[in-house]
Amino acid sequence: MPVVSPVRPLPASLEALGDATSYADRIFGMLDKIELFEDFERDEIRLLAGFMRAYRAQPGTEIIREGDGGDYMLLTIEGEVDIFKNDHLGLRKRIAIVGAGKTLGEMSMIDGEPRFSTCIAATPLVFSVLTRDALSRIIAEQPLLGAKILMELVVMLSQRLRQTGAKLVELMDK
């Protein structure tokens, strides 16, 4: 069984921008980049945005730390995020830089297990947050929207699992 890490809340230094409804049109405008929500209609994004909170972070803010517990995912709206992972010596290595329209932290939102990587704002950053509690409320109050989000999560995870599984089989073949 995994070690359950305490849930780490959002950093206190973030500027709260209210619920994400005022960003619904911008989110909808970059939907082709957002793998998780690409099939959503404008009305569905507006509904979903009402369940998310928006925040602004200054460059250098560590939003998610590898190994911590967590119960929310991010959707980046403006700016860039550096993604780091510790190697087997515990040295932090940058594994990606992501821009607007990227979701981060879905796995811990879902299963509560430790964060897989560290996410640090590389520029001034605006993002919205979906917590596990908010997802539960969506499922209870808007079951069709809830099912659509879950179905998209399932498809996304399934595709990542195929890619990762294929890479693993390839490496083990060698």
Add this chain to the structure above:
Amino acid sequence: MPVVSPVRPLPASLEALGDATSYADRIFGMLDKIELFEDFERDEIRLLAGFMRAYRAQPGTEIIREGDGGDYMLLTIEGEVDIFKNDHLGLRKRIAIVGAGKTLGEMSMIDGEPRFSTCIAATPLVFSVLTRDALSRIIAEQPLLGAKILMELVVMLSQRLRQTGAKLVELMDK
């Protein structure tokens, strides 16, 4: 983009046993083995079983073939299944033997992409089948049950992805 393979139907040699309602109690009785449904109540299993069909296969029946398209998953109820995967030379290698209470083929049910492995009945086998269409009907007609199934799928895939990702990171470290 993945190549879309034609969906391969269930083999014609199967003996159809009707809907899976008559197996609901047996399924419920081995729920601790069924990762996908372990949190389900008896009533939910009964409801779900009404959306599944049950079949009997003779030993040697190839139920799922690697690379084929597919739109259903299996739940084994009685008997054993051999799981094979082709290596890079195209040679079929047995990678697992699974008994009752195992789900197989969830990923293709969800995303329609080619089957990851081949499943052949190792003994006389009774199993039930959940198709993508049936899952869509569950979501439309029983949205809370639908959300629960999807949530379990998400958690299961997320955990497999973590395990596979961790193995990959470990191998790449070497």
